[in-house]
Amino acid sequence: FFQDHVRAAMTCIRFFTHGAKSYTELGGKQMWLLNLKSNIAADLHNRQSQKATKIIFISMSSFERIFSLSRHINTVDLQMEVTKFLHQCESSGTSQMTDSSLPTLFGNNNMKMDVACKVILEGKNIEEGFGIAFRVLQDFQLEATEVYSKVAKQLVKQQKYSEIRQLLKCVNESGEAAKNDGDNIILSCLNEFKNIPAEDLDNLIQDMDSDENKIQAYMMCNKLRSAYLVSVRQEKARAVQLVQHVRQLAESSGDDVVRAICAQWL
Known part of the structure; x- marks a missing residue:
């Protein structure tokens, strides 16, 4: 009996994603998510009822199964919110993603991270989709800094340098950022520094916390x-090491002015 619900749930996922080429199309297939949620809820109810009628030791695996079903319901709810948001972005014309992939929360962790990236990037600004993306990262315990770095690199490609600073603001205000997360996000996108205007580049570096x-x-x-x-x-001791390194780089690059300044200070 339980397997019937599992098969029905898998069928709903397949029908939801099959053939869709946009989130607008996925938005029109939300009924499959409602059916999916209904099947999972029915499975959960039956398992809870079965356990309640048995005055026996309930194994840890049984509790884990019930907990897992509850998490699946949360996943469906979050996918519905993601679909609604991205559907609205496509409809309003704020969507700028050119790839044809339609990642969902029913895939592996890499796909879930793609969902988080997409939600952050597709809104009219970074802040609009950040809250949903943050919940995706939290619910599935994903590598947040990796996602934020990927978003920052995409923003460089889109030449939205002020949006990178808004991303950093959102990350810092999330309350979950580690000490150097913001700095690492900036460092991750500096490989493209040649494409970043000098003023924007200086602003990004000056936003870093660590000297x-x-x-x-x-x-x-x-x-x-x-x-x-x-x-x-x-x-002093650390400064000497750093200035020596700068001098070496200046010598290698032929920057005689900086090399001379470093030599004089040393």
Whole structure:
């Protein structure tokens, strides 16, 4: 009997995703998600009822199964919210994603991370979809920094540099960010620094919290004078190491001005 609900649930997922080429199309197939939720809820109810009628030891696996079914219901609810949001984005014209993939929360973790990225990027601004994406990351315990870094790289490609700063603001305000998460997100997208206008690049680096990360960023972007200026503000022993490194980079790149400044300071 339980297997009937499982098969019905899998059928609903297949019908929901089959042949859809846009979230607008998925939005028109929400009835399959409602059917899916109904089947999972029926399975959950039957299992809970069965356990309640038996005055026996209930195994941990039984509790885990019931808990798992509850999580599946939460997944369906969240997928419905994701579908509604992305459908609205497509309908309003804010969607700018050009790939043809339609990731859903019924796939593996990589696909779930793609969902989170898509939700953040598709809204009229970063903040609009961040809350939904954050719940996806939390519910499935995904690598948040990896997702945020992927979003930042995409924003560089779209030349939306101010949106990267908005992303960092959202991450910091989420309450779940580790100390260097914001810095790591910026560092992850600096491989494309040649495509970032100088002013926007400086703004991003200056938004970093750690001087060490700022120095690393300036070095990555061949802004050796800026790297030198931050380096000399550190404690003496560390400053010497950093300035020596900057001098070596200046020598390698043929920047005689910065090399001379470093040599004079040392």
